[in-house]
Amino acid sequence: MPIFLNSGNTLFIRAAVTFGACGLAFCLQPATAQEYSTEQQDTEVVLAPDGFSPYAGRNFPQVPLWGDSHLHTMVSVDAGTMTRLSQEDAYRFARGEEVTTTHGLRAKLSRPLDWLVISDHAEMYGLMPQLLSGDAQVLATEQGRIWYEALTAGDAQRAFDTAMEIVASLSGETPPIDNPKAIKHAWEAYTALAERYNEPGVFSAIIGYEYTTEGANNLHRNVLFRDDATRANQTRPFSQYDSKNPEDLWTYLDDYEARSGAEVLAIPHNGNLSNGRMFSLNAYDGSALTEEIAQMRARFEPLYEPTQIKGDGEAHPFLSPDDEFADHDTWDAANLNGTEVKTPDMLAGEYAREALKRGLAIEREIGVNPFKFGMVGATDSHTGMATAQEDNFFGKHSGVEPEPHRWEHLVIEAPDPALNIYGWKQAAGGLGAVWASENTRAAIFDAMMRKETYATTGSRMTVRFFGGYDFTEADTISRLPADAGYAKGVPMGGDLAAAPEGTAPSFLVAALKDPISGNLDRIQIVKGWLDAEGETHEKVFDVAWSGDRSPDDSGKLPDVGNTVDVANASWTNTIGAPELIAAWQDPEFDATQPAFYYARVIEIPTPRWTAYEAKRFGVEMPEEVPMITTERAYTSPIWYTPG
Known part of the structure; x- marks a missing residue:
């Protein structure tokens, strides 16, 4: 089911937890906790003769290599x-x-x-x-x-x-x-x-x-x-x-x-x-x-x-x-x-x-x-x-x-x-x-x-990350998030333009699971910044997650769970989400402080290579040897510079 947070700042979160009829795409369910609707409006839409296909004319990267x-x-x-x-x-x-x-x-x-x-x-x-x-x-x-x-x-x-x-x-x-x-x-x-x-x-x-x-x-x-x-x-x-x-x-x-x-x-x-x-x-x-x-x-x-x-x-x-x-x-x-x-x-x-x-x-x-x-x-x-x-x-x-x-x-x-x-x-x-x-x-x-790249620990999840100043919940509804991303902001590796007065940066981030790896636990945005005294700081924000979890009073999100069967080096994708997408605005932005933001995507727990090795060869390893891992992705940052 969709998840929403609203803490007095513009903060939109959506998480699709089932494939449904949408398959392996960034599919989202309609909002229920907000007034936003995806229903067709009674407005006449006139397309130019060459304007029918939403994919025509797209001159930006379509898939990660x-x-x-x-x-x-x-x-x-x-x-x-x-x-x-x-x-x-x-x-x-x-x-x-x-x-x-x-x-x-x-x-x-x-x-x-x-x-x-x-x-x-x-x-x-x-x-x-x-x-x-x-x-x-x-x-x-x-x-x-x-x-x-x-x-x-x-x-x-x-x-x-x-x-x-x-x-x-x-x-x-x-x-x-x-x-x-x-x-x-x-x-x-x-x-x-x-x-x-x-x-x-x-x-x-x-x-x-x-x-x-x-x-x-x-x-x-x-x-x-x-x-x-x-x-x-x-x-x-x-x-x-x-x-x-x-x-x-x-x-x-x-x-x-x-x-x-x-x-x-x-x-x-x-x-x-x-x-x-x-x-x-x-x-x-x-x-x-x-x-x-x-x-x-x-x-x-x-x-x-x-x-x-x-x-x-x-x-x-x-x-x-x-x-x-x-x-x-x-x-x-x-x-x-x-x-x-x-x-x-x-x-x-x-x-x-x-x-x-x-x-x-x-x-x-x-x-x-x-x-x-x-x-x-x-x-x-x-x-x-x-x-x-x-x-x-x-x-x-x-x-x-x-x-x-x-x-x-x-x-x-x-x-x-x-x-x-x-x-x-x-x-x-x-x-x-x-x-x-x-x-x-x-x-x-x-x-x-141009740093439009990201790293993973081995999983081939698809990750998009854009920064700008006017991403909204409506951008998470589209099955083509990159259309809004490139039109309204800069991709991973880019630099934000100067902040309009009274406006905080907003980010559009989306992730799609590796078809043969674990479901997704959450998407996080990591922020680092420099204050007026020259001290650096960091904070990790959970911006999208699977299931109907809610952060506790300290802001900590409960664990997604663990389905790994170590003895058989297997797991089930009965937890987590096949895809996650969010539009998020920095609730603590200070226009005078230089900052960077990057996305980190975490998978649900899956067997580590040592578990596969123990299963294949019938060996026992001591407790110090980890048998479970959580694959993740790190995007290139997006930077904000005052002025």
Whole structure:
């Protein structure tokens, strides 16, 4: 049944809890608690000869395009020591074909992806396939010959030890094999392959690589190209051997754009393991942040990756103690390899919501917001397979594939055993959704630059989010919410115009469930703002929810419930809603305070990948291993700036 709230401010909420005759669309039932009516009026409607179809002339994005901006294959030095899946295997898998994994398992996605970035590491790009094949350019180096002989001698232990030695060499100041010709050859082989698999309108093979720096502190970036191989071949992957300073990466990309006329962007990822460094208030060298550096970061890093296999980085319960959904797949014990214990003061420099708040404060100080980013999820899988679905999760790397003891496998061995990370800690996520006008490299890249994107933890729910000043309940009745959204406001990633005097921003938000995942629990709008004293604040508003629940006196909404049968790794969609939609106006708006708003959509509880694993292999896991998850989506924010 529909739900309405009215607390003295303009606040409209509707929630459809059954499919009814409307199917998988944004279907709403007529209002009963308000005077609004959907009945046809006795007014003559005259249509122009070409004005009958409501879909004609729509020039905005119609569907989200799903992809992974962070996938590794055997071309990456670390992944290549374990996986034998090639870049071509990765494309085939992403397009929906069945592949055979490194350990001989059959694997296939439930649904193909629309786009993919194979972001193999820049460091010694292509080394492992070259070593294993006896590439002449690599064997021309002394280190290459030593490693080749060790890997191919037929001694399994020696081969393993050598693989670990190769991975460890990535932490050095200089590459153990410095062979630009071999890197150029591997890079051009990759870009040529991307051209073969790129099919405009069907699948976009976006060219990219990962710049991996400060390995233990995870200041990594995925670099994405808008253009084809012709332009991408005018450069080479910029690596930590060129510089460990991300600011130098931006300068390199700036120079490349100027030389080639091409366009590139970079996506920082999983700052939750950076021990406060990802969203530092200072420049890389510790000096004061300058306007120039802030502008470069804002220009080249329009997106951030808040969720992936190594945990979720949207919010943390220490930073957001009033947010009951902040503690999701949290990794907060140490940095990436467990060499530096994390302290509470580091957390503010690691999580997306806090970074968005910091950005408001920095902008007031220097005039530029370096953290004005949108959201896009990704896997960071090192298996060559972009698997983010709970019942189809192949893990971080191919050293251990699905088998009875994968959950207890040691993923990260820290100097202090208390900081070790075991297999069950991995999250089956995430995915990136892009609202692009068509499935082409250029259209997807352009959507990323305008931040019309959202991240999910693996579910493929459809989410719309618009901001403006005159959204009303009537806009929630339409089966075409984007018509009102684009006509009356800006989409996710946009900036609100100046507020008309006496008016507060209003938002139109809609969500449709993933057909093969859980129903929807609720939609929330997260607000962050900066007060006159320079202090940042946040608040989470429930704006639409399923069922006939009502907030209690403290404003807290009761839990949606839980239908998960852990033993059988199943659940029922007898709770929750297939779709939710709301028009909401900020009841606490202050026109003098800069602010951002983003939507978070929460599914009902469903089985986690560990529950599927326990069921399939008949194993029991200790109580500390979570068996239930709540998939969610995070939209890119919409910003308000006074004046």
